[in-house]
Amino acid sequence: xxxxxxxxxxxxxxxxxxxxxxxxxxxxxxxxxxxxxxxxxxxxxxxxxxxxxxxxxxxxxxxxxxxxxxxxxxxxxxxxxxxxxxxxxxxxxxxxxxxxxxxxxxxxxxxxxxxxxxxxxxxxxxxxxxxxxxxxxxxxxxxxxxxxxxxxxxxxxxxxxxxxxxxxxxxxxxxxxxxxxxxxxxxxxxxxxxxxxxxxxxxxxxxxxxxxxxxxxxxxxxxxxxxxxxxxxxxxxxxxxxxxxxxxxxxxxxxxxxxxxxxxxxxxxxxxxxxxxxxxxxxxxxxxxxxxxxxxxxxxxxxxxxxxxxxxxxxxxxxxxxxxxx
Numbered sequence: 260x261x262x263x264x265x266x267x268x269x270x271x272x273x274x275x276x277x278x279x280x281x282x283x284x285x286x287x288x289x290x291x292x293x294x295x296x297x298x299x300x301x302x303x304x305x306x307x308x309x310x311x312x313x314x315x316x317x318x319x320x321x322x323x324x325x326x327x328x329x330x331x332x333x334x335x336x337x338x339x340x341x342x343x344x345x346x347x348x349x350x351x352x353x354x355x356x357x358x359x360x361x362x363x364x365x366x367x368x369x370x371x372x373x374x375x376x377x378x379x380x381x382x383x384x385x386x387x388x389x390x391x392x393x394x395x396x397x398x399x400x401x402x403x404x405x406x407x408x409x410x411x412x413x414x415x416x417x418x419x420x421x422x423x424x425x426x427x428x429x430x431x432x433x434x435x436x437x438x439x440x441x442x443x444x445x446x447x448x449x450x451x452x453x454x455x456x457x458x459x460x461x462x463x464x465x466x467x468x469x470x471x472x473x474x475x476x477x478x479x480x481x482x483x484x485x486x487x488x489x490x491x492x493x494x495x496x497x498x499x500x501x502x503x504x505x506x507x508x509x510x511x512x513x514x515x516x517x518x519x520x521x522x523x524x525x526x527x528x529x530x531x532x533x534x535x536x537x538x539x540x541x542x543x544x545x546x547x548x549x550x551x552x553x554x555x556x557x558x559x560x561x562x563x564x565x566x567x568x569x570x571x572x573x574x575x576x577x578x579x580x581x582x583x584x585x
Contacts, residue, residue, distance in 0.1 A: 307379035316391040317370065327371045338364035338398050343459055346467040347414045348444050355459060360404045365397035400459060409455050420445040425478035426485055428492060434517050435492050440476035447472055484525040491527045495520060
């Protein structure tokens with residue numbers, strides 16, 4: 260009986276020792292795993308003190324896991340192979356090659372400064388984020404070579420330039436028509452040179468010359484002068500005048516009025532010569548020489564005016580009155 264009790268106690272002790280040993284092994288395993296993880300994290304942190312985080316882009320170059328030196332080398336390679344496409348107003352393309360202007364990258368320490376601001380221990384937080392940096396890229400190139408190259412582009416040749424033209428009104432058979440402005444292709448050489456130089460300095464890959472590089476029309480379809488001229492034209496064209504003498508009528512409609520208008524840029528007036536021709540026509544068709552009669556004119560506002568013609572000849576006075584009779 261006593262022997263059985265002692266055996267049970269011994270087995271219980273063995274089980275407790277076994278459990279303690281298992282716990283110790285588990286604890287040691289956890290400690291080892293934690294230490295290993297800590298070492299890995301520390302190692303990664305140290306690695307990213309000298310390498311850029313994943314998903315890092317600098318000046319359009321993927322710099323993930325690259326050192327500052329490797330990034331500078333990549334920027335230098337790009338400068339050596341630099342190519343700028345210049346597009347003029349007509350859509351023609353012209354190339355500026357880095358090799359033609361001795362383009363080279365200058366390491367000013369900007370990449371190193373950017374890497375120094377990166378905290379390697381934050382790789383778990385910042386490592387998965389998209390990061391794009393637009394540093395002030397330092398490049399050097401032969402400015403004289405660039406100026407000579409650009410001067411040789413065909414759009415810089417005055418013989419190939421088309422002068423700009425303002426928007427204007429023209430008289431047609433049925434009234435008037437607005438002719439839109441013509442932008443033209445006359446460039447301002449100094450502005451073209453400066454704009455392309457700045458694009459190369461920024462290492463842009465394509466440049467469409469802006470309107471500031473061209474001589475542009477001073478009057479466009481959107482200019483206030485056009486709206487004012489249109490209003491004046493509509494005022495003239497809105498009239499219909501009827502001349503009545505001794506039962507004879509001669510109507511001057513909007514088309515006839517348009518035929519007597521003179522347009523100088525955005526200025527509208529009655530053409531004295533055409534008004535004289537009309538007065539002569541009116542005089543010969545409605546001549547009242549030697550006979551008293553009346554003259555009546557109806558305007559656009561339906562107003563009427565009468566003037567007695569006594570013993571004077573219409574043909575004689577027409578030369579003196581011209582446009583005043585219209």
